[in-house]
Amino acid sequence: MKPVGPIPAGYESLAGELAIGGMRASELVAAAGRTPLFVYSRAHLNARIAQLRAALPAQVGINYAVKANPHLAVIGHLAPLVDGFDIASSGELGLCLKAGIDPARISFAGPGKRDEELEAAIAAGVTLNCESLGEGRRALAIGQRLGKAPRIAIRVNPSFELKGSGMKMGGGAKPFGVDADKVPELARELIAHGAEWRGLHIFTGSQALSADAIIEAQGNVLDLAARLTEAIGHGCPKLNMGGGFGIPYFPGDEPLDLDRVGAALIARLEHLPAVLADSELCLELGRYLVGEAGVYLCRVVDRKESHGVVYLVTDGGLHHQLAASGNFGTVVRRNYPSAIATLYGAEPTEEVNIVGCLCTPLDRLADNAIMPRADVGDLVAVFCAGAYGASASPSAFLGHGPAAELLV
Template structure:
C-alpha cells in the first residue's frame, strides 16, 4: 500500500452498501430511510443501527469462541441505550470514569460485572464504586494503590484489583500505541518490583490479575494475536513471581475498523484461527489455566453501525475548490475532522444518503459552520452535485462522536442521537 493510497478517501457508497441496506435512492438505518428519520428528529444527528451493533458483537463473540469474555468499553459510545443493547447481548462493561460507571448502572449493568480502568481515578470516584461492589479496579499508580487500600479499610471491604501493565515496545501494534514508551498508563513491565513490595503491605486488596493494552485501531489479525501473545507471557511471568494463579487476564481492546482507502476490515477468520495457540499457552501454565480472559472492545462494536448526518447549507466555488458548507461539523464529530489525533488529515467515507442511486460528479471539501479552518469534515469527498437542503452522511461514526467532541464550541446546539432497530426509532 502506498502513501498516496492511504491518503485517498474510501469510496463512500461501497462502504455504505457493505454495512447498511440501500433502497433505491435511500440509505437505510434499522429498516428506515435516513431522510425519513432526520425529517422527524432533526439534524445534525447521529444514527445508530441496532441490528448492525448486535451483528458486530455476535461476530466477535463467534470469533472468540469462548476464549474470552467481552466487556464493552463505554468510552466508545456512552449512550445508555447503546450500553443496554450490549448488556442484552451478554457483555460485561469497562469504564474509565464515574460518569461512565453511572451510565452503565443506569443501563442495567451489575457492579460486579464492571471493570474500572484509567490513570487518574479520583478518590470520590473510587469511594462510590468500591461501596457499590465493583467487580475489579485496574490500578495504574502507587498513589492509586494507597487510595484504594485506605478507602477499602474505611469501609471494611476487600477490593479486587489488577495491575495495568505498560508492555515493552515489541508488543505494540495499531494506530495509537498505548505502551512501550513513557506514558501515564499503568506500570512498566520491566519495573514491577516496587509495585509488588507495596502490594505485599496491603491488607484490603486482592491482587487478582493483569491488564495489558498495547495499542488500538489494529486491523492486522497477526499483529493483534502477537499483542495478546505477549500479554499472556507477561501474565505468566507475574503469576510465577507471585507463586500463585491469576484470576483475570485483561488483554485490552485494540480491534480496529477501516476508515480510509486501502484499509481492510480485521480478518476475524484469521484471528479465530490463531486463538487455539493462545489457548494452548494458557493451558500449559498452571497459574493461568483457570484465568478469566477479558477483552474490552469499543470502536469495533459501535463504529460501523453509526452515521453522522448533516444538512447542506450552501455550496460555493472558491479559487477552484468546491466547498460544501453544512450545519454540522467538528463540534459534533471531532474524529471525522481529523483533529482527534491524526497527523495527516484523512477523510472518513461520506455519502449523500438520499441520493444513493446517483454516481459521484464532484470532489468537494465539506466544512461546518464554525469560524475555524479546523472545521473540515472532508477534503476530497466524491459526491453527487449537492445543493442547499441535501444531506450528507459520515460513515463509521458510531464511536467517539459527541462524547469525544468540543460540543460547546461556538454554542451551537448538540447533535441528536438516535437508535433505530427493526423500524423503531428511539431518540436517546
C-alpha cells in the same frame, strides 16, 4: 480528486436514500426532530458481536470499552450481548449503573482516578484496574474506611506495544499502568492489606488493522501475564488481554482478518501456561464493536463556489466529528467514508468540499470528494461515526451544542 474511505457493509439504499435500521435518512432526521444526528444501528451492533463470538475462543469474554460510545441506549443494547464493561470515569460508572449493569461486570481503568471516583467504584463493587502504587494505597485506605475490601486488578505497563496501532499504550515510559517489573511487589502489598485480588489488565494499543500485530501482542500479553502471576504467587482470577482491534476508516485500509486472530488465539490457548489455567480471559474492545454501527447525518445549509471550488456547507462539523475532520491525532488529513445520504447510490458527478459550519479552516468533513450533485436541504452522511464521535468532540465550541443521538 481525493477518495473517501470505504463505507462499511450493511448500509443500503431505500427509495434513493441511505437507510439505517429500515428507515430512510430523512425519516431518521424527522424522528429525531433535528440535524446533526448520530444514528446507531442495532443490526450492526448485533452482527459485530456475532462475528466476534463465531471467531473467538469460547472461553474469551468480550468487554465493551464504554469510552468509545457512552450513549445510554447503546450501553443498554450491549448489556446482554457482551460480558463486561470497562469504564474510565465515575461518569461512565453512573451511565452503566443507570443501564442496569451489575457492578461485578464492570472494571475501571484510568490514570487519574480521584478519591470520590475510587470511593464510588469500591462502594459499588467495581474492579479497579490500579494504575500506580499511590492509587493502590488510596484505594486500600478508602476500602478500610468503607469497611469493604476493594476489588483490585493491576494495569500493567508492558515493555512491548501493539505494532502498527494508531495509539500505543505500552512500551517505555507511560502514564498508564504500573511498570511490569514493579507489578509483583505491588500486587503482594495490595493482597496483604486486604484487597480482593482480581488479576491483571494489559492494554497494548488501539486501532490496529494487522492480524499479525494483534496475534503477536496477544502472545506477548499471555507470556507476560504468566510470568507476573508466577512472581505474584496468588493466581490470576481474571486477565484482561486488551484489544486494539481496528476498523477501516480511510482509502486503502483493509479490514482486520478477525478469523485469523481468532484461530491463532484458539491455538495459543491450547498451550496456555498452567499458571493461567483457571484465569478468566477477556478482550476489551471499543471502536470495533460500535464504530461501524454509527452514521453522522448533517444537512447542507449552503452551496457556494469559491475560485471554482464547490463547497457544501453543512450544519455539522468538527464539534461532533473531530476525528473525521482530521483533528484527532492525524498528521495527514484523509477523508472518512462519506456520502450524500439523500442521493444514496446516485451517480457521482462533481467534485466538492464538504465542510462544517464553524468558522475555522479545520472544519472539514470531505475534501475534493466526488459526489452526486447535492443542494441545500440534502443530508450528508459520515460513516464510521459510532466511536469517538459525539463524546470525543468539542460540542461546546462556538456554542453549537451537541448533536442528537438515535439508536435504531
